[in-house]
Each structure stands twice: as structure tokens, then as C-alpha cells.
Amino acid sequence: MSKETTAVITGATSGLGQLVAIELAKRGFNLVLTARSKERAEATRTIIEANAPSVKIGFFYGDLALMEDVNRVGKEIVAAYPVIDVLLNNAGIHAFEPRVTSEGFPEMIAVNYLAPWLLSKTLLPSLQNATSARVVNVASEASRRHGVLKLPDDLTDTTPFTARGSSPIYGKTKLLDIMFTAELARQWAGTNISVNALNPGFNVTGLGRELRFASVIERILKLLRLGDPRRGTDIIIKLIVEPEYEKVSGGYFNVGTGKSIEPVSPGGDLAMQKKLWEVTQDLLAEKGYFESQCLKGNK
16 A cells, blocks of 8 residues: 555454455554453454464554443544544444433443544544544444334433343344434545545444353354455445545445335434434533534534
């Protein structure tokens, strides 16, 4: 590569995020990775360096379930990397039991939606400094089973649920990611930053690790050659590096074909996208997790 290119990846210590990190390292990207555990970070560093010995990797530590950590980590990254070419919001969790963060948010909403929203906004200064930057959000067709969307209540709804009842909530977080992607693309229209989401398909990763028989199921699926995470990796890499996606913004693209997907209702509703944006911004600003003056995107 003719110039140094820097990619920030969340959720890179396992699953799709780690596979994407390896592939980008092979392509000469500098990597900026978030992690909760230094032990897992160092294990990830060893794996990536085995595939790309000359890679430069920086780790930043925090819990993406906590907006205070997301805000801090984002500011630390901006201070260390004045130019960021790619942000991959990949970290996600499917919680099969209800948990509330110490900040009062439902855990799945915090990790899957609020964290990418806040991190994207916090990294804006460095993204703007790139010649052409790309923000890529990992969504899912699980969004089609999202129950009923209620704003702003869903962002703070800590009602208990069963393992079976967790699926609509997970789906809802992915619907919010699709809607956020479309609105962020509009907010940043006219900048050098494109914003797109994707459906990675069914992948055998650590996402369902809370299931009682997760390890057994994973072994069976691998024997049957189902859920190969390399397919999900491919669509992510396409959105990050292929020229055809550079000038597209606000899209939602499918695993395999790379073609555009029409989101389930109300995912494509412009008024609902705008409402989601406003209630999220109000909620996080009210709690002091970002300063409104740093938001330079179009209103």
C-alpha cells in the first residue's frame, strides 16, 4: 500500500472481528483494536502477527457495555491516531438472560447499539482527517424478528426476559444498527466518510456462547460445514476495501452476493430513523457521555 491505512475494529479478540483483523493485516493495514482483557488481546496479537509479521497493532482497553468506557477509549484513540481510514463496529452480544449495566442500560442495547453510535461520533475528528474514510456496522437479518419498536423506551427498557424472549431484543438491536447507519450517512453527507451496514449471515462464532450447549452445537455445525465465519468476513472486507462501496453510503448489504437488502419495517422509515437519532443523542448527552460541540456532521 502506498500510504499507511488505519482500521479501528471492535470485537477483534474472537470471531468475525479477529478474522477481519487478520485479513486487513495481510493487506498492510495498521490495526487499532478494542479489548476488555489484556490476556485475550495478547493472544490475538500473537495470532495476527503469525499471519502478518510486520503488522502494527495498538490495543485500547475498555468495556463496550459502559458508555463511559466507550467515550474514554474513543478519545484515547483520537489522541493517538489523528487519521482513521476505517471503523468497523463489530462487537456484539446475544444475552440469553437480562442484565443491566452499572449505568442503567439494558446490556444488549448498550453493546450492540449505543456503543457503535457513541464510538462513531467520538472518532469523527480522525475519520474526517482521512482522504476517504469508511464506517462499517455489523447488523443482521435477525432484525426481521424485532418485536415492536418503541422509542425512546426501548433504549432503557430493563424488563426481565427469558432465553427465548431474548431473540426479539437481539433482533431489535440489529434493527437499530441499520436505522442508525442510514441516519448517520445523512448526518455526514458531504463529508469524506461513507457509512454502511451488512448482514454477515449465520456464522459459528462466540456470539451464542451463553447457550448451555454452545460448544457442542459449535462442533456439530463445523462438522456439517455450516456457519463458516469466513463468509461473514468476506462481506465485511468488501465494504472496507472494494471501490464500488466507497461512494455508497447509508446502505445495508448481504453476505455472499454483496447486494443491497431492503430493511424490515420500520428500518427504512426516514422519520423513524431521525427519531431514533434524536432520542439516542438526547439520552447520551443527558448522561454526559459526549459533548455536543464535537458533533460536526450536518444537521
